[in-house]
Amino acid sequence: xxxxxxxxxxxxxxxxxxxxxxxxxxxxxxxxxxxxxxxxxxxxxxxxxxxxxxxxxxxxxxxxxxxxxxxxxxxxxxxxxxxxxxxxxxxxxxxxxxxxxxxxxxxxxxxxxxxxxxxxxxxxxxxxx
Amino acid sequence: xxxxxxxxxxxxxxxxxxxxxxxxxxxxxxxxxxxxxxxxxxxxxxxxxxxxxxxxxxxxxxxxxxxxxxxxxxxxxxxxxxxxxxxxxxxx
Numbered sequence: 001x002x003x004x005x006x007x008x009x010x011x012x013x014x015x016x017x018x019x020x021x022x023x024x025x026x027x028x029x030x031x032x033x034x035x036x037x038x039x040x041x042x043x044x045x046x047x048x049x050x051x052x053x054x055x056x057x058x059x060x061x062x063x064x065x066x067x068x069x070x071x072x073x074x075x076x077x078x079x080x081x082x083x084x085x086x087x088x089x090x091x092x093x094x095x096x097x098x099x100x101x102x103x104x105x106x107x108x109x110x111x112x113x114x115x116x117x118x119x120x121x122x123x124x125x126x127x128x129x
Numbered sequence: 130x131x132x133x134x135x136x137x138x139x140x141x142x143x144x145x146x147x148x149x150x151x152x153x154x155x156x157x158x159x160x161x162x163x164x165x166x167x168x169x170x171x172x173x174x175x176x177x178x179x180x181x182x183x184x185x186x187x188x189x190x191x192x193x194x195x196x197x198x199x200x201x202x203x204x205x206x207x208x209x210x211x212x213x214x215x216x217x218x219x220x221x
Binding site: 100106 | 165193199
């Protein structure tokens with residue numbers, strides 16, 4: 001058994017794919033039209049057979065209150081591993097990405113938290129321990 | 130609640146310590162700092178209530194910016210303490 005696809009809920013699928021393939025550097029793995037929405041996944045270009053991230057529309061009424069409550073309190077919904085949080089923070093900020101938490105040493109990990117522009121916070125994590 | 134009651138709780142004092150390290154923190158960052166720097170693992174709800182207590186006496190200000198809420202320290206209410214019991218001339 002392997003971890004095939006995980007989903008995050010996004011305000012707008014097109015803006016989501018623009019952000020995840022733009023500044024974050026993922027590539028589209030699947031883009032299948034399904035009526036009003038799309039089955040839309042992205043993947044790490046270094047690991048095309050790796051776990052896909054599905055950019056799921058917020059179609060269910062339970063989702064917007066859930067995601068907005070997490071965003072208000074600064075709670076990330078997704079963790080992305082990086083080699084150098086400080087360098088990514090600098091690069092992404094220069095590209096206009098908004099961070100709710102700059103790089104912070106937390107024991108064996110350095111983290112930072114950014115806004116994905118479509119309703120979620122994403123934590124960058126560099127494991128140093 | 131007054132400023133003395135607000136300061137009487139150790140978790141609330143730690144929150145002020147962490148906010149004096151860096152202003153404009155989310156609830157998530159404050160909870161992380163309490164856990165990692167102080168081994169305080171109160172629930173987010175409890176920390177949120179402590180922040181509300183600090184906010185009610187003006188020691189913390191919160192600001193909503195876009196989708197997110199950020200907390201800052203405001204030490205102005207602490208003047209009530211030295212107004213009541215003034216510091217000696219040669220201190221500070």
